[in-house]
Amino acid sequence: MASVVRRKNRRGEITSFQVRWRDGGSATGDWQTERFDDEDSAGVFKKAVDEAGQNWPPGWVKGKGFIDEASADELRYRFDRFARESIENRTASKRYKQQRIRALEMYVFPTFGLCDVRSAEHFSKATIGTWVNKMIQTKVKRGSKIKDMSPETLRGLHGVLSSVLKEAMIAEPPLRDRNPCDLTRLPSADDWGIEDDESSDDMEFMTPGEVAGLVDCFPRASDRMLVRTAYGTGMRWGEISALAARHARNPRPGDYEVRVTRAWKRVPREPWFLGPPKTRAGRRTIEITAGLWQELLDYGLAALGKDELLFHDGNGGRLPYSTFYDRWMAAVKEAKKRVVLPDWKFPTFHDVRHSHVAALLSDGHSLTYVQRRLGHESIKTTSDRYGHLLETAHKAALETLDRVMGFTPPAGAAPAEHDRGRDGKRAVYVAHLGSQRIPFWELDHAEGTAERWVRDHSGPVQVEAMTSDGWVGAVGGEADADSALRAVRAQMPRRAWVWEVGPAVYAADGTEIVTDPSAAQLRGRWVWDFEDVYTAEPGRQAAQWRPGPAAETEVRAWGQDRAAVEAAYATARAEALRICVLHPSRACADQV
Numbered sequence: 367m368a369s370v371v372r373r374k375n376r377r378g379e380i381t382s383f384q385v386r387w388r389d390g391g392s393a394t395g396d397w398q399t400e401r402f403d404d405e406d407s408a409g410v411f412k413k414a415v416d417e418a419g420q421n422w423p424p425g426w427v428k429g430k431g432f433i434d435e436a437s438a439d440e441l442r443y444r445f446d447r448f449a450r451e452s453i454e455n456r457t458a459s460k461r462y463k464q465q466r467i468r469a470l471e472m473y474v475f476p477t478f479g480l481c482d483v484r485s486a487e488h489f490s491k492a493t494i495g496t497w498v499n500k501m502i503q504t505k506v507k508r509g510s511k512i513k514d515m516s517p518e519t520l521r522g523l524h525g526v527l528s529s530v531l532k533e534a535m536i537a538e539p540p541l542r543d544r545n546p547c548d549l550t551r552l553p554s555a556d557d558w559g560i561e562d563d564e565s566s567d568d569m570e571f572m573t574p575g576e577v578a579g580l581v582d583c584f585p586r587a588s589d590r591m592l593v594r595t596a597y598g599t600g601m602r603w604g605e606i607s608a609l610a611a612r613h614a615r616n617p618r619p620g621d622y623e624v625r626v627t628r629a630w631k632r633v634p635r636e637p638w639f640l641g642p643p644k645t646r647a648g649r650r651t652i653e654i655t656a657g658l659w660q661e662l663l664d665y666g667l668a669a670l671g672k673d674e675l676l677f678h679d680g681n682g683g684r685l686p687y688s689t690f691y692d693r694w695m696a697a698v699k700e701a702k703k704r705v706v707l708p709d710w711k712f713p714t715f716h717d718v719r720h721s722h723v724a725a726l727l728s729d730g731h732s733l734t735y736v737q738r739r740l741g742h743e744s745i746k747t748t749s750d751r752y753g754h755l756l757e758t759a760h761k762a763a764l765e766t767l768d769r770v771m772g773f774t775p776p777a778g779a780a781p782a783e784h785d786r787g788r789d790g791k792r793a794v795y796v797a798h799l800g801s802q803r804i805p806f807w808e809l810d811h812a813e814g815t816a817e818r819w820v821r822d823h824s825g826p827v828q829v830e831a832m833t834s835d836g837w838v839g840a841v842g843g844e845a846d847a848d849s850a851l852r853a854v855r856a857q858m859p860r861r862a863w864v865w866e867v868g869p870a871v872y873a874a875d876g877t878e879i880v881t882d883p884s885a886a887q888l889r890g891r892w893v894w895d896f897e898d899v900y901t902a903e904p905g906r907q908a909a910q911w912r913p914g915p916a917a918e919t920e921v922r923a924w925g926q927d928r929a930a931v932e933a934a935y936a937t938a939r940a941e942a943l944r945i946c947v948l949h950p951s952r953a954c955a956d957q958v
Contacts, residue, residue, distance in 0.1 A: 367391075368415040370408045373401075383408035389476055391420030396476050396500075400428065428480040429488065443541070445488075446470075446479035449530045461633045466526050473501065473523050483534045484541045491549040498524065498550060517553050524552060570713040571817055572721040573810055574771070579706025580713075583697040589690070591665045592677045593718060595624075598658040598771055600722035600739050603715055604629035605648070607677055607685050608640055611670035614662055622659035624652045626741065630684060638684055648741035657771060690715070710861065724817070794837040794854055798828040804896055805837055805854040814858055815894075822892045860895040862902065865931040868922030870939060871912070872946045879918065888932060905930030907938035909945065917949040 368387035372380050383402045389395035402408040414423040422428075427444055441447060453466050477497050481488035501523065504515045528547035535542045572580070577597050584590045596606055605626050613625045627649055631641035643649055667676070679685045694715055701707035713721075719740070726736055795812035797804045799819045806812040809829070816827040832840065838850045867888045871879040893900045905925035912918040921942045923935035 368412045368420065370405065370412055372405075385412050385415065387415055387420050389420065395420070398422070398476075422480050426480060427482060429485070430482065443483050444479075445481045445483045445530075446475050448483045448534065449474070452530050452533050459633075461631075464633070469523055469526055473504070474527055478527070483531070486543070489531060489542075489546050491546050494527075494546050494550050498552065502553065521552055524550065569720040570711055570717040571724045572707070572711065572713055572717060573814060574725065575810065576701075576707050576711070577718065577721055578771075579704065580697055580701045582706075583700040583704065584693065586693070587665070588677060589693055589697075591661065592690075593715075594661060594771070595658065595676075596715070596718040597722055598654055599624055599652045600719045601626065601652070602629065602644065602719065602741075603687055604631070605643060605741075607675075607687075609676045610673050611667060611676060612672040614659075614667055614676070616659065620656070622654045622656060624654055626650050626652065643741060645741060645743040647738075647743045650738065650741050652739055655771070687715075708858070792834045794832055794834050796830045796832065796837065796840075798830060799823075802896060803840075804859065807854055807856055811855065811858050818861070819894070860900075861892055862895075862900060862926055863890055864893040864899055864901065864924055864926060865890045865928050866899065866922070866924045867931060867935045868920075868938075870921040870942070872919045872921070872942050874917040874919075874946055874949050874951075876943050876946055888928065890928075899924050901925055905934035907934035907941075909938045909941040911945070911949050911951075913951075915951050917946075917951040919946040919949060 368385055371384045371386055373382045373384055375381050383405050385400050385402070385408050387398055389398050400411060402411065411423070411426075414426070415421070418424065425441075442451070449470055450467060453463050453470075456463065474497075477500070478488070478493075483489070487493075498520065501515055501520050505512050506515045506519065507513075524547060528545060531542065531545045531547055534540075535545055577593075581590050581593050581597075584593065592606065595601070595609075599606070601609075601624075605628075608628050608630050609624065613627065615623050615625065617623065626643055628640045629643045629648070630638050632638045662676075665676075670676070674682060675684075677685055679689065698707065698713065702709055707713075723736055723740065726739075727733075792807070793809075795806045795809045797806065797812045797816045797819070799816065800823065804812075804815060806815070809831075812829045816829050820827045834851060834854075837854065838847045841850045841853075865888055868885055870886060871881065873879055901924065903925050904927035905923060907921075907923045909919065909921045912920050919942045921935070921938045923931050923938055925931045925934065
């Protein structure tokens, strides 16, 4: 039931009456409110809400009241109607329109549906910010779990809302002067932190050895061939599951290719069908290696009818991703059990595509070449997603794929040598990560650390090979030979999600000095065990004097548990107020 709440000022005087109810009458429904200047009007509106089943009364516009249904000129500016018309008039697929309208109905209309799209009061920086904060706290179903809405989902919803308000700006005549969504600061992907059983990255890159180990964990030969083909081509699920025998070709001696001309598509509540790829550039020819071609022949390619699917449900029909997903997750679990895939990696099938890109870019092939293989419409898409992998590049494309997929190299080719330097000394691989130099005995460990570091921090990285003697000489003056070699790592560094807050700075008289307001906000990031702030503890704190005549005291806290860090920060601030008056510089000044 709706209720009427009397709103009072600080003097206790009633200033307005607010009708409050939960959307749809559900115990978990969003709170809805409307304000009135007198109690009688509030009572009439409350009754209308009750009669509408705890929903906004038909024809009511928030902040304005009832609008005659006959007044179409006014109703067309109500946000829910304007937004629906905006989406329906777009030159896009039916599926696109259904998805956007569904998202608006679920997450945007409950807040803005009855607002006037023209109103600077209804749509302002403040109201959009309030809605964003509300979405941050919204629970959504992700897989089989109920979790906080992800930053990616929030950015998508914000983008749809922004696009509708932008259309109001460019309408003829214009309905708005500006788009308040342009003023909104959305949270980054790292603001949420992660659960223990999920990845922190949008892309999970796997090394060639990890892909090979994962493939071996599939009991079905068809699944092993599917993943191998995906790794050798970089194709999307909808594309590779739509491949027929006629799409794999040997047009000339020594040349092998796969034609991508279609993909599985679906409009909600309608059957799956074969349609064009995701973009115009998605219609492409992908060169494959002789080794992968031979694997396809061994798999039975030549025996298939030209229109038969290479990968199907066992009866020649479409292989549903949901069916394959269960087998994929079982293989990932088995790969971790066999220790061929690290516990901290949570790859999806789409990450095989990302790993295909990593194999090419890490050996120096251009973004343009990768763009064409992937079927990206714009090279900006390729660069934005994979540009950070270009730092360690050198060799030619199909030879790369032969090597990383484990095919026998051409006769006379010299095998790669990773375990010894030129003078026969054991090799050390040094990952240059910003100002850090981290040595490893294994190349995979150095490259894996560099790869993940650049995703956490961006900026250039480099892996340098040298002999053990070279490493000792490189750190000469910093440590003796024994300690230098003890510093060489035999495994990947540990990595933890660490929450930080501070520093807060206090003057000698206890006054807080605010130089950076964001310093008081809790923030999280990935930290490696060779960084100063790394810790395995729930919460740590520090309250210490800063050197210098200013006699300042600094406070900060960090750790792996968010609540523990907040508590540690409060304790440290109390300690800082106790010791700031004892700062040695202040004592010296008093003596003078």
